[in-house]
Amino acid sequence: MSGALSKIESAGFNVSLVGGNLAVSPASNLTQLQKEFLRSHKAEIIQELAAVTLLETDRQKILSYLDSINETDQALINDLLERCRTDREALAWVLNWADKVRGKLPAPPVSVTCRSCANFNSYNAHGGGAGQCDAGVRSSGYCRWADDRHQCGEYQSKM
Ligand code: SF4
Known part of the structure; x- marks a missing residue:
């Protein structure tokens, strides 16, 4: 926690972000x-609060996703929200997953080839032929001919 934030909180104040502004x-x-201390450290405190605050839009998105999968375990929901509040990496993962599950990501390409996919590891020096899908679309060891056209939701363009 920032020195400025902890200093004002340890003086007995609750500090939060409301509409991007400090509320004390x-x-x-x-x-x-x-008051002068808050004014001179405002940017620093806002930055620190933003790092440990779950935005309402993100919170709603997570709750909406949990609702869509019929998750009703309140303890689990609270744990997930708390994890997302304090762990930016976890938050990014959950939001991305929520988008995916709720169909907000772009639709997968209609027809792709593994050769042009970043998840494809060819067994051959020329980059084609048989290989392995590192995204786990196919089980380990499964080989797909690189130029077979198919639909794939995990496709990642190498471009
Ligand atoms: S993610 Fe899809 S397109 Fe990419 S290598 Fe795996 S199966 Fe092929």
């Missing part, structure tokens, strides 16, 4: 010195 309570207890 109880504001009426702030001394002139504390």
